Amino acid sequence: MVTAELAVAIPSVVLVLALCLVAVGAGVDQIRCVDAARVAGRAAARGDDPARVRALAAAAAPRAAEIAIAGVGGGVRVTVTARTGGWGGVLPSWTLTASAVTPVESTAAGGPR
Template identity: 50%
Template sequence: MTAEFALLLPTVVVLLALGTGAVRVVVAQVQCVDAARAGARAAARGEGPDVVRWAARAAGPRGAEVSVRVAGSSVTVEVSSRQRIAGPVGGTVLARGSATAAAES
């Protein structure tokens, strides 16, 4: 084992951990947006708030928080999820998605 390899290996491990964490956050962000759209579609069909929350949670990442706001004839669904970043940096990132739909007549 050379000295260069010994210095390079920890750097490669850190970069892999950061890359994996970044991919996880991007996937969670896409899932939050898709979940908000699914909830908004359910609300537009006239479903109740419990069904809207269920539809959004089913499509979202595990442990996602869902909020439903009704303003006149439109409904806004927001989905958020905290994602832990692995590696030496640590911490969490908030992934969030929102969608608004008008109620169908």
């Protein structure tokens, strides 16, 4: 009797654990998207080279993330988008997005860079 119950319970526990791990992974990737947008937004607001801004964002973002940088009325918007989940095509995947808008900083002379 116990064997039949364990045969049903163990796969159920494994499935729930796998779903929890996918959810935690998605949460970690969302935090990485937020951090990448923040770091890149700060660098772009300082006037760093666009290639450096992209490199900073790519270093902080999840693998294969898309990075968009745009000027927005006296500021800079950085949007980082990444796909997560899927687990080999068995589970659905999600699109994670984070944006940061940062005002452009002025130089010591008082004008924007």
